[in-house]
Amino acid sequence: MEIAFDAVSIGFATVPVLEDISFRVHRGETKVMLGESGAGKSVALKLALGLLRPDAGKVEVLGETVSAMPESDLYELRRRIGIVFQESALFDWLSVRGNVAYRLEEEGRLDAAAIEARVRVCLEAVELEDAIDKMPAELSGGMRRRVSIARALATEPEIMLYDSPTGGLDPITATNIMQQIIKLRDVNRVTALLVSHRLQDGFLMATQRWDPEHNALRPATDGDASTSFLVLHNHRVVFDGSARHLLAAADPYLQRFLKG
Amino acid sequence: MATLAPPQDRPPRSWPFLGWVRGHLEGLGAFSQLTGAAFRNMFARPFYGGDVFLQMDSIGVGSLPIVILTGFFTGAVMALQLADTLAQYGQIERTGQLVALSLVRELGPVLTGLMVAGRNAAGMASELGSMVVTEQVDAMRALGTDPMKKLVTPRLLATVVMMFFLVILADLCGLLGGFLYATLSLGLDARQYWYTALQSLGSSDLSQGLIKPVIFGVIVAAVGCYYGMSARGGTRGVGRATTTSVVSASVLIILTDFLISRVLIGFFGS
Numbered sequence: 001m002e003i004a005f006d007a008v009s010i011g012f013a014t015v016p017v018l019e020d021i022s023f024r025v026h027r028g029e030t031k032v033m034l035g036e037s038g039a040g041k042s043v044a045l046k047l048a049l050g051l052l053r054p055d056a057g058k059v060e061v062l063g064e065t066v067s068a069m070p071e072s073d074l075y076e077l078r079r080r081i082g083i084v085f086q087e088s089a090l091f092d093w094l095s096v097r098g099n100v101a102y103r104l105e106e107e108g109r110l111d112a113a114a115i116e117a118r119v120r121v122c123l124e125a126v127e128l129e130d131a132i133d134k135m136p137a138e139l140s141g142g143m144r145r146r147v148s149i150a151r152a153l154a155t156e157p158e159i160m161l162y163d164s165p166t167g168g169l170d171p172i173t174a175t176n177i178m179q180q181i182i183k184l185r186d187v188n189r190v191t192a193l194l195v196s197h198r199l200q201d202g203f204l205m206a207t208q209r210w211d212p213e214h215n216a217l218r219p220a221t222d223g224d225a226s227t228s229f230l231v232l233h234n235h236r237v238v239f240d241g242s243a244r245h246l247l248a249a250a251d252p253y254l255q256r257f258l259k260g
Numbered sequence: 261m262a263t264l265a266p267p268q269d270r271p272p273r274s275w276p277f278l279g280w281v282r283g284h285l286e287g288l289g290a291f292s293q294l295t296g297a298a299f300r301n302m303f304a305r306p307f308y309g310g311d312v313f314l315q316m317d318s319i320g321v322g323s324l325p326i327v328i329l330t331g332f333f334t335g336a337v338m339a340l341q342l343a344d345t346l347a348q349y350g351q352i353e354r355t356g357q358l359v360a361l362s363l364v365r366e367l368g369p370v371l372t373g374l375m376v377a378g379r380n381a382a383g384m385a386s387e388l389g390s391m392v393v394t395e396q397v398d399a400m401r402a403l404g405t406d407p408m409k410k411l412v413t414p415r416l417l418a419t420v421v422m423m424f425f426l427v428i429l430a431d432l433c434g435l436l437g438g439f440l441y442a443t444l445s446l447g448l449d450a451r452q453y454w455y456t457a458l459q460s461l462g463s464s465d466l467s468q469g470l471i472k473p474v475i476f477g478v479i480v481a482a483v484g485c486y487y488g489m490s491a492r493g494g495t496r497g498v499g500r501a502t503t504t505s506v507v508s509a510s511v512l513i514i515l516t517d518f519l520i521s522r523v524l525i526g527f528f529g530s
Binding site for chain 1: 306394396398399400401402403404405406
């Protein structure tokens with residue numbers, strides 16, 4: 001089991017954000033986390049990375065109890081986890097190259113040539129090799145999001161956390177981003193926790209596979225066993241299961257949520 | 261009045277006074293933790309020497325014009341204001357002495373501290389605050405960097421070092437400003453001005469003049485970084501943090517100046 005939340009609760013200034021939530025993400029699985037704005041989805045991602053500590057409960061990632069580890073111990077664990085922030089969170093004083101290479105240069109384990117090669121591989125994966133010398137201010141929203149994905153991939157993480165990777169993007173760019181994510185899932189075999197406001201992102205993950213021969217998506221023929229859904233409402237988990245079960249759910253909130 | 265209470269997480273309104281006290285105590289605690297961690301990180305790896313030099317350039321070299329102007333015209337106005345009074349008592353030749361003592365003991369460190377606080381505490385609060393609200397600080401932590409080591413410690417060290425030299429420069433410019441007014445407007449002898457100015461400075465004066473910049477440097481950087489790192493609420497929160505940092509740093513400099521002066525005069529004598 002890669003990610004495990006056990007009875008996790010957290011609040012800010014007496015306002016509850018998550019209450020007693022529990023779920024699991026298994027190796028190779030993609031869990032799509034859905035819910036209305038303010039449901040605590042981004043907070044759940046930050047809890048998984050140890051950027052926040054729960055008020056109650058336990059968070060385990062890759063066998064480590066993240067919720068109890070000191071910050072200095074988390075730095076090595078975070079090497080195995082990549083995160084794509086909601087607004088990309090690129091370092092605006094560094095170029096695309098500098099952003100993607102950031103962790104590798106901080107660690108100092110690789111020489112300059114090896115870092116450069118790794119940066120180019122990561123940018124190639126998101127089809128942004130030509131933007132390597134640009135500054136973040138020169139990039140469009142979609143390009144910034146893809147650079148953020150490339151930066152998260154630099155250390156070849158076992159887990160990827162995506163915080164609304166298509167938020168605020170036009171439909172074409174959003175689909176492009178989702179294609180990149182599905183490609184990463186199927187080629188790199190990473191475990192993923194994806195937060196989204198868009199139902200179509202989750203169903204795209206569940207119903208499509210990356211076809212390396214044609215360099216495009218194709219409909220999945222093996223069902224949606226590797227993609228599950230988690231819906232948050234009123235600070236709690238109201239659904240945790242497959243796409244098929246979500247579509248068949250009788251809960252009035254879920255039906256209203258699915259209708260949009 | 262500016263406070264050290266962090267802008268976010270206001271306590272409930274049911275006990276306003278107790279909530280106000282609690283908020284400020286929590287803020288003071290958080291401020292102390294940040295300052296302590298920043299000092300500890302000076303002796304811990306990794307040490308971001310490159311960032312220290314970048315900040316020294318931004319804080320020190322960038323503050324040169326304002327410090328030179330402040331020092332120069334403070335010295336000149338001191339000579340201007342003192343001239344009539346000294347002339348009444350037949351002591352006009354002591355102009356250099358009084359300008360030097362006032363500058364080195366008080367005006368040089370305090371006015372330089374206020375100018376640097378206005379420029380750099382605000383700059384630090386806005387820069388770090390912007391990084392916090394755009395999740396760049398979270399991204400730094402996610403990518404294995406301690407933001408305290410990378411962002412706060414270099415700024416603290418750079419400000420302390422540059423404040424020391426900026427105050428010395430401000431004092432020299434102030435003496436020069438006083439000299440120009442004294443010789444060109446008052447007709448004082450140049451050598452007499454410099455002799456009385458430099459001869460009057462004792463160990464007590466120099467100790468005050470050189471210890472205060474170090475402490476003021478800590479205040480400017482710690483306050484600016486504290487408000488920046490605790491900014492919340494988007495651009496509005498960053499703006500609030502920027503303004504509060506300048507006011508807080510300025511008030512603390514003036515308050516600390518009195519305390520330091522009292523202690524150092526008691527230790528070295530007046």
